[in-house]
Amino acid sequence: MFDMTRWYELSLLLHASSVLFYFIDFLHHNRKANRIAFGLLSIVWGMQTFFFFARMVETGKFPVLTLAEGLSFYAWLLITLSLAINRWLRVDFLVFFTNVLAFFILSLHTFAPTPYTVGIAEQLMSELLFIHITMAILSYGAFSISFMFSLLYLLQYELLKKKKWGKRLWRLGDLAKFDDLAYVLNGVGVPILLLSLILGVVWAYMKVDHFVLYDAKVLGSFTVLATYSFYLYKRAVKGIQGKEMAVWNVGSFLILLINFFLFGTLSQFHF
Incomplete structure (x- = not known):
């Protein structure tokens, strides 16, 4: 059986x-x-x-x-x-x-x-929450490394702009490589976060009394998704590269941090 x-x-x-x-x-x-x-x-x-x-x-x-x-x-x-x-x-x-x-x-x-499906649903519900959290953390990990690459891009960009040649500049690596790696990691993080939010909404709808989409954490998470999705849109569709995308990526990560540390405390059901 x-x-x-x-x-x-x-x-x-x-x-x-x-x-x-x-x-x-x-x-x-x-x-x-x-x-x-x-x-x-x-x-x-x-x-x-x-x-x-x-x-x-x-x-x-x-x-x-x-x-x-x-x-x-x-x-x-x-x-x-x-x-x-x-x-x-x-x-x-x-x-x-x-x-x-x-x-x-x-x-x-x-x-x-x-x-x-009562038995199946109850058995899966705790696993659903586990999958939701795990996928969200995986996406945050991808965004974090992407953020680091954008920081390195901005650092090297400033060194080149100020013509500060030296070993530090050559050790940093190639600007285009940093830009591409940040883009690839965000391309991995966005769909994982999207799936995580879908599962999270399903779990909250089933298990949380009086669940509302305008909860602080829910709105913050979808804002994070929107900022990174717009990054991918500008990069993949508009073809924008370089400093502008690095600055946008850094700003997106700051929004992620605000959502993670602040909005979670304001949520009705996230702790």
């Missing part, structure tokens, strides 16, 4: 991995990442199809009459459309954003305490 809890966890993990690889392709036009994301999403589709038809056999009807069943079918439909779009139309950006929405819907369905 297999454990359905583990299957639900694996489905979410594979879906999150697919979103991350689609984001890599979204930023860097990486066809290998796109193929990996497509493969992972295909596996998720197969698992969700199995869950859907297993529920249909169990109930003897087309399972869309309850809210949970509707969410399950909606998530499955979004994944199906994403695969079709990716296979025939190659609208990659639409696929990425559609899968973020599908991941959110799938998370709601998986962790919602419905009559036929």
Whole structure:
């Protein structure tokens, strides 16, 4: 007898991995990442199809009459459309954003305490919080190292501007390398933080009494996501590089620190 809890966890993990690889392709036009994301999403589709038809056999009807069943079918439909779009139309950006929405819907369905998933939902709820926190910290780690590279960029930029040649300047490294590494790390941190916030909102909605999106910590976290997302937009879409992006990155990290140390104390449920 297999454990359905583990299957639900694996489905979410594979879906999150697919979103991350689609984001890599979204930023860097990486066809290998796109193929990996497509493969992972295909596996998720197969698992969700199995869950859907297993529920249909169990109930003897087309399972869309309850809210949970509707969410399950909606998530499955979004994944199906994403695969079709990716296979025939190659609208990659639409696929990425559609899968973020599908991941959110799938998370709601998986962790919602419905009559036929109460045991699974309760067993997963504490693990959901653990995953949310772990992913948030991982994203903060990526942003922190990115911040260091931007600081090094600004330091070397000033040394070059003032023509202070010497061993210290040569030991610092290449300006373009610092700029690229900061960009890559932010490209890793943003999708991880996005997935973490999705899972965090789902957990809070299920477990916190009178949860509101305008909680200080929630607003602060989404502000952090917005500032780093705008950084990626300016860098990847507008093609802006150099000092302007380094300054923006430093400012984004300061907002992150404010959110981490100040807004957490003002939150109704973050401690």
